[in-house]
Amino acid sequence: MKTYQLTAEPRTDLGKKAAKALREENKIPVVLNGGEIVELPYTGTLKAGEKLVEIDAKRGIITTDLMVSNEDVRKLIYTPDIFAIELDLNGEKRNAVLREVQFHPVKDTILHIDLLEVNENKPVVVEVPVKLEGHAEGVKAGGKLTLSMKKIKVKAPYTAIPERVVINIDHLGLGKTLQIGDLHFEGLELMNAKNAVVCAVQLTRAARGAAAKA
Template sequence: MKTFQLEGTPRTIAERSSEQKKAIKALRKEDLIPAVLYGGTENIPFTVSNDAVRKLVYTPEIYAIELTVGKKKTMAIVKEIQFHPVNDNILHMDFLEINDQKPIVMEVPVALEGHSEGVKAGGKLSLEMRKLKIKALYTKIPEKLVINIDNLGLGKTMQVGELHFEGLEIMNAKNAVVCAVKLTRAARGAQAKSGK
């Protein structure tokens, strides 16, 4: 997994919720995103700039984040991002402190490799799950899960239960379909002719 450098500025949280709302509104006007780091001895509220997180958020890749908030340096991952329902601006971010002793759960992109038998026979390859939920130590999590589809025949599917990756536990339902080779009209026609 790649590492992303991110610097945050510590912030204080107001006691009264009305003051807190005003403070957060003011932060967003300055193009800052309120964020919280969880998972340590205490939760740490801080802010990050929109520009600083753009390459972290709007990418298909996953990162371990080298996060610096004030004088505290830690490794973290993005736990949750809240977007504005209309303009899609980032409203809030949650980060989770990680270490190489405790496993974490993270969504990892799926990459298909090989030439499916079913596609060679005229079928259409369909990727049903772009990401899989993985539980492992963050040092063991790959940038993507590579799945070989050479033996995937026409009209066949590959389910989560058929996959195995060393040192990783897949958290998705075992019967969930990861990819499939669907019959096309041409493939159905060819199949019907060969069946006669």
């Protein structure tokens, strides 16, 4: 994946009113999930913006509330590309991937961002864009190529996730489909249903006519 540099500040004033005031300053509230899992009761010291969320009676996870500039995330959000995010939090470096973005239902402005903290040893699930490569046999025979899945969910350490998954379609025949279960990529676990159709070569009227004449 490409790398995206992002500067963030800890956010300690929480709640709907505080979030609204933040957006009026052209900033966006962010939550960094996937932090350290600790035993309860927790005896350590939380940093600015950090809070402890209970998993069960014995364990908790540390999440971090942040704020970022609206302008700083535009090229991260409004793009088909995926990124490994290098967070600069008061000089501390943290690695993350984009988990979810909430938009205003009318204005389409960004309301909230969820990030997931990552490291080289922890697999994460990311939607990766699909790139079709080659010239399908079915298209040469008069069929029409359709792409049903523009992105595929993959699971792997973030350092092993590619910018795109490239699928060769040279041998895809007329009327045939390519499903998730037909694919394999070294080091990646595919998380979509095995029978989900990625792409297909559909029969066109012209192709049907040619087949009938034959």
